[in-house]
Amino acid sequence: MRNALRRAVPAAVGLLALTACGTEVPDGLIVAKPAAPATPYSGPLKAKTPERVGEDSPLEGGGAALLTLECTGRPHEAGAFADEGSGDDGAGSAAEALARQAADGFYEMPDRGYRVEARSGHRVLYSYDVAGRTRAAVIVAEDRRGWFAETHAACDPSEYRARERARLSVMVWQDTRGRAVSTAKVVGWMGAEHCDWQSVEFLTLGRGDDGRLRGRQFLRDPERKLADLDGLTTTYANDVPLPADAVDTGYRHDGRELWLAPDKSRAYVRDADGAVERWPGRDEPVGCM
Incomplete structure (x- = not known):
């Protein structure tokens, strides 16, 4: 389901700070020196959920996160995070927003091993890759309150690495x-x-x-x-x-x-x-x- 348009991700994407004041970013959540993906994502980071997804589907609300996946089988689950649009204060950085959501729970998604794959405007895509292909994705967004986890999507847990499967x-x-x-x-x-x-x-x-x-x-x-x-x-x-x-x-x-x-x-x-x-x-x- 990877977006058909691709281009190289700017090198500056990998320089996103991993720590900031506020929420602690745990070791291993974000890979400091990840290998380059086989086909970097270059599609939108804000999009409607594809029309093929039904209203009562476990993929409902996944939006752009669904477009980033490169599953061997069907996508497993997706959606919007509950705190989007709430009155709570956001995190101080994109990395902190990812860490905050990981602490609250990632459903059936890996809780570590993410890389920064793309950044566009006030959104950052974190992807969990196996063999250079995106198996889980979280998009975080910034508004006047700060940074929040916005949407997520994931392949079947069987497509994760064994060490992440064991933590599910x-x-x-x-x-x-x-x-x-x-x-x-x-x-x-x-x-x-x-x-x-x-x-x-x-x-x-x-x-x-x-x-x-x-x-x-x-x-x-x-x-x-x-x-x-x-x-x-x-x-x-x-x-x-x-x-x-x-x-x-x-x-x-x-x-x-x-x-x-x-x-x-x-x-x-x-x-x-x-x-x-x-x-x-x-x-x-x-x-x-």
Whole structure:
């Protein structure tokens, strides 16, 4: 989705100060001496979200940030940051605005490894690159209040480097060759603390065409937090035998193997020591508000 018009980014872009009075810019958030991108972005830093993005899409509001991406697969998520247009004071510099937003949370985006790729007027594009291609982007803008993070966009987390994937709130699984698998196929995460679900591990197979999690969901629930949830296909159990007809999905995570019952009603997860857990399935994903 990279803008078709390209030109070299002026060398002065790389000289943007990384520190200023106010918000501390953590080490590693911005790369001091990044490698040059294969095709530097030269499109607008303020634009409408492409018309092909629907109103209820996880890409809604991404604007120009979406144009900067160079994903191998489909863009994963995008949007405008909530503090745009608020009455709060802004940061003292573009770097501080990026640091402030990183401290508030970057959703399923890397929290370090960004480079300054472009600057136009009162906007700066920070890109997270892998193999010289932009996999995540944040555009920060300056107004009379100071600097604010304005829009963001990102490829699927499976396209990040392993060290950044390991720091995400979602779990990116791998295949049998150790290659990251798209979260559109399989993704895991721990439950929310504010719902007292932090001991529950969720795993979803498949997404809808709009990117929403709609596939079969499985729950690892050793503390039985959701044991009474309607629609569960079975109960959670540990140290169970792996059924002879269980099907290996080929998905792996931290030494664990994901197997499914033939009808996909329940999952079996075998760890590196050979111990097997049974995870109940559910047709409708459960969420914590």
